[in-house]
Amino acid sequence: MPALPTRAARLGALAFLLRPTYVLTEVVTAAATRGGYSFVSDSVSRLGEVGCTPDYCSPKHAVMNGSFIGYGVLLAGGAALLARPLGPWVTGLLVVSGASSVATGLAPLDQDATLHAIAATPLFVGQPVALLALGHRLREERPVLAKGLLVTGLVTGAAAVGFILSGDEQVGGALERLALWPVLGALAAYAWPHARRRTG
Template sequence: MASVTPTRYRWGALAWLLTLQFFVVEAVVALQADGYSYADDVISALGAAASPAHALMNASFLAQGVLIGAGAVLLRPALRGTGGRLAPAFLTAAAVGVVLVGLFPQDGREALHEAGAGLYLLGGGLALIALAYAVRPRSEALGTTLALLGLVGVAMTVFFVAEITGYLGEGGTERAAAYVLPVGLALAGVGLRRLAGRPESAGRLTRREQRARERAAEQDRRTERARERDAALEASTGTAGQPAPPAADGPDEDFDPDDPWARTRRRE
C-alpha cells in the first residue's frame, strides 16, 4: 500500500473536517427564511429561489462536494482492504450528488436535483460503512462509530424515499439521512490524522493474522506438552541420562577360547 505523507494526512483531514461548514451555512440561511422548519421542510428548500439566501446555500452544496472528493483523494492510500477500495467510489458518488443539488436547485431542473440528492444520501451512508471497514484494523472505536453512522444514514434514506416520515417529519428524516456523512467524515479525518504516526501492526490484527497466531501458539503448546511427557516417561523408568546397554545378541569382544578361566560364552 502506498504511504501517506504527513502533508496529505493534514490536508485530507482538514478537507473532511471542513465539511462541517454545511451545518453553519444551513443555520445562517434557515434563520433568514421566515417560518422555515427543520422538521417539516427539506434541506433543498433553502436553495430554492424563494429562499432569501439561496445563493449561499447552493454555494455550500458545491463546496461540500469539493471537500468530500478532495479528502477521498488525499486519504485514499490510508484505507485498507475491500472497504478502502469501495469507500472512495461511494464518496465520489456522494460528492457528485451534492454538486448536482447545488447546480440544479429544487425549483429548477427537478429530475437532476432529485438524482443528485439520491446519490448523496445513499452514497453517503454506504461510504461510511465501507470507510468503517477500511479504518477498523487501525482503530476499533472509530470503525464501529462510522459503521453505526452509516447504518443510520442508509436506514433514514430508505424511510425518506418511502415517505415514512411521521415520527421525525419530512425535513427531520432527510436530515437524519444527510447529516451522518459530514459528521462521519469529520471524525474519520481527525481519527486518521491522529493515527498517522501509529504503525498498522499496532492496530487490531486481521482475522487471518489472528488465526495464524493462534495456530502457531497451539503448535508451540503441543510441542511443549510432548517434550514434558517424554521427560516424565524417562524419569519414571529410571533411564534418563543413562547409556543404553549393549545388545544381548551382539558379539562378545572379551571372549578368549584359549583361556580356560574365561567365562563360558552363551550359546547361540
C-alpha cells in the first residue's frame, strides 16, 4: 500500500496545485497593456517591463513581476515540501527553477536585459530536465503519469530551445509559453494524489 501523504507533502502538493493560476496573471497584465501585446509574438517578460514608451506600456508590470516571484516561491517551496517523494535530483532542479523565477521578477527585462536573461535561463533548463527525471522515477509506480511527464519534458525542452533561438521573432511568445505553461499542469497532475488525505 502506498504511504500516506505527510502534512508537509500535502502542503507542497497544494502549492503545485495553485500554480496553474499563474496563467491568469499573464492574461490580466496583458489586458491592461497599451500599444498592443501578442501572446504569440511577444515574450512574457515584456509584461514585466517597468518603463513606458510612446509605443508600448505595461501599467500592471508589478502584477507580472510579483507573479514571477510569488509563483517561483510556490515552485521552490512546494518542491522542498515534496522532497521525499520527488527525490533529491528532481527537488533540486525545481528549487533552482523556482529561485530562477524569483530572480526574474526582481530583474525586469527593460532594466537590465543581460541580468534578466541570466536570471531566467535556469528556469527554462531546470523544469524540462526535472520532468524527464520525474517521469523516469515514476515509470513503474505511475506509468501513465510517467509517460505524460516524459512527453511534457521533451515538448517543453524543445520549445525552450526554440524560444532561445527565435528571440522575439514571430512566434517567440508562443514558444515561450509552450515551454512554461504545460509544466504547470504536469506538476499539478503529479501533486494531486499527495494533496488528498487517504485512509486505510
